[in-house]
Amino acid sequence: MEIEAITGRYGHLEIGGRTYRLYWEEAGSGIPLLCLHTAGSDARQYRALLNDPEVTDRFRVIAFDMPWHGKSSPPVGFQDEEYQLTTEGYVDLVVTVSLALRLDRPVVMGCSIGGRVVLELAKRHPDLFRAVIGLQSSAFAQRYFPIDPLHKPNIHGGEMCAAYCYGLVGPGAPLEHRWETLWHYMQGGPGVFKGDLHFYSMDGDVSDRLSEIDTSACPVFMLTGEYDYSCTPEASQETAALIPGAELTVMKGLGHFPMSEDPDAFREHLMPVLNRIIAD
Amino acid sequence: MINALQTLVNDNPALVRRGRWTDAVMGLGIGERNWLITIRGGRIDKIEPEDLAVVSCDFAIRGTEDAWTKFWQPMPPPRHHDISALIREGKMRFEGNIDLLLANFLYLKLVLETLRGRV
Numbered sequence: 001m002e003i004e005a006i007t008g009r010y011g012h013l014e015i016g017g018r019t020y021r022l023y024w025e026e027a028g029s030g031i032p033l034l035c036l037h038t039a040g041s042d043a044r045q046y047r048a049l050l051n052d053p054e055v056t057d058r059f060r061v062i063a064f065d066m067p068w069h070g071k072s073s074p075p076v077g078f079q080d081e082e083y084q085l086t087t088e089g090y091v092d093l094v095v096t097v098s099l100a101l102r103l104d105r106p107v108v109m110g111c112s113i114g115g116r117v118v119l120e121l122a123k124r125h126p127d128l129f130r131a132v133i134g135l136q137s138s139a140f141a142q143r144y145f146p147i148d149p150l151h152k153p154n155i156h157g158g159e160m161c162a163a164y165c166y167g168l169v170g171p172g173a174p175l176e177h178r179w180e181t182l183w184h185y186m187q188g189g190p191g192v193f194k195g196d197l198h199f200y201s202m203d204g205d206v207s208d209r210l211s212e213i214d215t216s217a218c219p220v221f222m223l224t225g226e227y228d229y230s231c232t233p234e235a236s237q238e239t240a241a242l243i244p245g246a247e248l249t250v251m252k253g254l255g256h257f258p259m260s261e262d263p264d265a266f267r268e269h270l271m272p273v274l275n276r277i278i279a280d
Numbered sequence: 281m282i283n284a285l286q287t288l289v290n291d292n293p294a295l296v297r298r299g300r301w302t303d304a305v306m307g308l309g310i311g312e313r314n315w316l317i318t319i320r321g322g323r324i325d326k327i328e329p330e331d332l333a334v335v336s337c338d339f340a341i342r343g344t345e346d347a348w349t350k351f352w353q354p355m356p357p358p359r360h361h362d363i364s365a366l367i368r369e370g371k372m373r374f375e376g377n378i379d380l381l382l383a384n385f386l387y388l389k390l391v392l393e394t395l396r397g398r399v
Contacts, residue, residue, distance in 0.1 A: 144368035146378075155383045163385035167362020171355060227358045229365040 006050045008071075015067070015096045016089060022097065023071035024064035028056025031130070031277070032106035034098055035063040036114030038136075038257060039085075039200055040161055040193025041184040042070025045111070048263030054271070058278060059107070064097055068192045083195035087204050090117045095125060107277055109133035112231060112256060113200050119220070119243070123209050126218035131277050133270075134222045136256050138235035139207040139242070141200050151191035158186035161193045170227040170255035173262045181260045207242070215245030219280070221273045222246060223266075225254030249273075281399055282308065282315050286324040288394040295394070296322040299387040304380060306388070307335070309342025322387070339376035341388070347371035354397035363389055 008025040025043055027050040035046045043063035050061050065072035068083050094117060098106055108129050110118045115137030122132045149155050150164065162182040169178045185193065213220060220243055224236035233250045240248035251258055251269045258266040289295055299322025307330060308315045314330035316337055330337075343351075343366055350360035359365050366372040374381055381388065 145364060149379065149382045152379070154379055159386055160382060163382070163389060164364070166386060166389055167364050171361045227361060229359050229362070229368050232359075 004047075004051055005053075005056065006047065010071075011100065013096060013100045016092050018075045020067045020075060021073045022064060022067065024062055024097075024101070025050060026060060026062040027051065028058075028060050030056075030058040030060055032101075032103040033059040033061045033274075034094070034103060034106040034108045035061065035259075036094065036108065036110030036117065037063065037066070037069070038112040038114065039196030040069075040165075040188045041181075041257075042066075042072075042187075044070065044184055045181070045257065045260040047260075048267075049259055049270075052263075052267065055267075055274065059274065060103075062101065062103070062106075066093065068189055068195070074189070083192055085113065085196045085199040085203075087117075087120060087199060087206075090199055090204075091120050091124065094121060095128060098128065105130040107131045107133065109135065110137075111135035111259065113196055113204070115222075115231065116200065116204050116206060119206050119210065119213065119239075120204075122215075122218045122220050123206075123213045126214055129218055131219040131221065131280075133273060134220065134236075135258055136224055136228050136231040136236075137222045137239065138224075138231045139210060139239045140205040141231055141235070143197075143201040144230075147194050147197050150194040150197075157190050157193075158188065161185040161188055164193075165256070168228060168230055168256035169261045170225060170253050172253050173255065177261050177263065181257045184260070207239075210239065210242040211244065213243050213246070215243065219277070220246040221276075222248040223251055223258065223269050223273070224248065225251045225256060225258050227253065227255040230256055281395075282310075282317075283327055284398060285317065285391065285395060286327055288398075289322075289324045289391055292394070295387070295390055298322065298390065299384065302384045302387055304338040304384065305336070306381075307337040307340025307342065307375065309340060310348045311345035314340075314342070324391075337376060339374065339378065339381040341372060341374060341381070341392070343372035349399070351392075352395050352397070352399040356396070363392065 005027045042065045046063040115134035118132035240246040318325040
């Protein structure tokens, strides 16, 4: 048996006045690199990065499952609630986890909803984060598809979430990685993906605050896949143009889940960014 | 061209298994041309031109000729590589029982993709 370098642990912490049992994985040592998964998925999306010695030789890579996702539990009483991710709740979550893990000014990298929230973090907390990397990052995403079918008793939620995301993977992605990416979606809890999309296309519009980001205090790097029709390269370009000093790379051939749909292609774009952060 | 779907799907055991609970008549629109595709247990039972003024189907996926042409290229361009992408682009539309369509969406996406590189 080949054993990976990743370790996983559970912690109990208070976020927004409620106690959560939270799961995270990590590997490596050096500058902390805190990774945020996409809506409706979990931290397994970063397993290739966590297993990449060229990264973990220099970075302590940490990826946690948001509450309600993966192996992190929903809060006590969840059965009577509708889960909805908000800007305030999401910012509070990332800051709380970072402080609870005693990370020293981590780099925070997030994809999709995570790519959005890192912009909020760069604006609000340049003292807490040394740089942000937004994958599939845009100020806002227009809703183009009904989301109620993601959580409806006559439609299998897991199959629906996977169908929803199927084409968001680039058409050239290796099959094994495409289907593992979709598997994570098939395993999400009922209504969780839908609840995350509340932030993505309802609550989380950061457009009017982008110009206030000080990239000299907290550099902003953006990487967007060419085939993403949810957060399009054009949307990322418009967003980057509003952030003085932000740097955007469009990743040819990739879709909405670069770190999990095609890890080898993704690292070609990520490594130069990580090298820049090390050099600074 | 569309008739090739029948063999491509029915000779694909994994795809038939994925659609084993799918029973529906699907309308397929390519520009001005329309077909009715009858699916029974994940197999394509028949494909007929939709040439009557009054037709009945459970749901339909209709798109522009250009949308389908690009969708079926071996490596389609961005925003034309997926049914959902083309919905977003306004180049495809759904009709009929949307819940039934979406309950079988992954299967239907894979069915329609079988023509990729063959059109």
